[in-house]
Amino acid sequence: MTRRRLRFGLLTVAAGSLLVSCASGERTNEPASAALIIDIRIANGAVSPANTRTEAEVGQRIVLRVDSDTTDELHVHSAPAHxxxxxxxxxxxxxxxxxxxxxxxxxxxxxxxxxxxxxxxx
Structure with a gap:
């Protein structure tokens, strides 16, 4: 968890500007980022998707799901490469x-x- 999530929260209620301080002191285990799944189809010499941009997070599991009518190699140009x-x-x-x-x-x-x-x- 980040410090920001552990700090006291303030809630402003309506026009009266009533401030309510919230702090339970409890820590909850948040699930890790969900896996990013990219579906890839290779057929008749064409690939889909092609030349797209996809947002991901450091450490997020990325899964490439591939349906292909031919053999090939997928290269992931990261450090280390895959x-x-x-x-x-x-x-x-x-x-x-x-x-x-x-x-x-x-x-x-x-x-x-x-x-x-x-x-x-x-």
Whole structure:
């Protein structure tokens, strides 16, 4: 949790400017960011999506779900980089996280196409 979430909160009520201080002292376990799922379809030499921008967070699990009619390789240009072998099959899933903020290209090697650029923020 951040300090901001642990600080006392103030609530202004109506025009009377009544301030109510809120502090329970309890810490709750918030779930980690939900996985980001990107569906990719490769068919007849075309890829969808293509050249998109996708927002993500540092440490967020990213899952590429791929349906393809041909073999290829997905390259994730992060540090460290990730490479996934794509089969001519449906329902393939490839998961990873990005540890450094910035722009991360996800490309198909053989088709020479950018699927998406991840805009990874902290």
């Amino acid at each position: 490479t996934f072998s794509v089969a001519a099959a449906s329902g393939q899933e490839f998961g990873f996280t990005v540890k450094v903020p910035g722009q991360v290209a996800v490309e198909l090697h053989h088709l020479g196409r950018t699927v998406t650029t991840l805009l990874v923020r902290q």
